[in-house]
Amino acid sequence: MLTIGSLAQKTGTKVQTIRYYEQIGMMPEPGRTAGGQRRYGNPELDRLAFIRHARQLGFSLEAIRELLDLSDQPDRPCHEADAIARRQLKQVEQRLARLEALRTELKRMVHECSGGQTADCRVLEVLRDHSECLTDHAGIGA
Amino acid sequence: MLTIGSLAQKTGTKVQTIRYYEQIGMMPEPGRTAGGQRRYGNPELDRLAFIRHARQLGFSLEAIRELLDLSDQPDRPCHEADAIARRQLKQVEQRLARLEALRTELKRMVHECSGGQTADCRVLEVLRDHSECLTDHAGIGA
DNA sequence: GCTTGAACCTCCAGTAGCTAGAGGATGTAC
């Protein structure tokens, strides 16, 4: 049985954030002691770790809620889960492509820099390319 | 010369967001027409595209500002740029590892699902692991 | 050259996702 503080520490979350997640329904209402303090188990630890990592990867709480729902309801209609999984997969692959481009460029900079010369910097260029995301932008946001 | 609206469209940004970035100094103050309307060129387009993609990858505006500074001052002290690049590279590689794990799991779900059966879902497990980030959490946030 | 409508302007208020602090109760270790 974990206190909210130790759960926070294990997941690198602020105590307040955990209570906030409970408030908005991202985390379940945990058991309480006689005095009213929250006590958590391992399932909550896993769930919170997932949420935090997914947030660090740039997923919205809404998207994370969807992923968690996939996990919560393993016997839900298959086509529905499949559609969500496919949609998330597409997003994940787009992110991977961009992150890999950024990694390559940062590596190049680190290497050239170790050579003693500050190189011309092209970080900006590597995330400029719209070829993979034109479908996302086209006609949107105007 | 681009209007703020076409810049917004090309980058998938809201017009308001561009003005917000200008306000907080993430985007430079652009030229204006006699009537006071903003006009942008290609450098601003690249910069904004970079910001947006980096945001989608989960970087804070502060981290993005650092990356942009690398780009803005190619002749700054080498060790400084190098330190920033290395720090960002480390973050990027952590993100890549987690995203790859998530991709694998989503792929597995999509495959098993196409088989006609909703599989047991382990999305949650794949981002549970703390082995790579214990150093980040240890002692923090409590 | 004048009109007209989409797009622009500023300013301000609202949202998502946290984060910090006040003021007080609880729990465990001596």
Add this chain to the structure above:
DNA sequence: GTACATCCTCTAGCTACTGGAGGTTCAAGC
């Protein structure tokens, strides 16, 4: 049985946007 770290609720503030009111500008068509 008393310290004192941690917990509780509540409220307010912060980052990163987003939307709307009320008014101005620009470019296309007459």
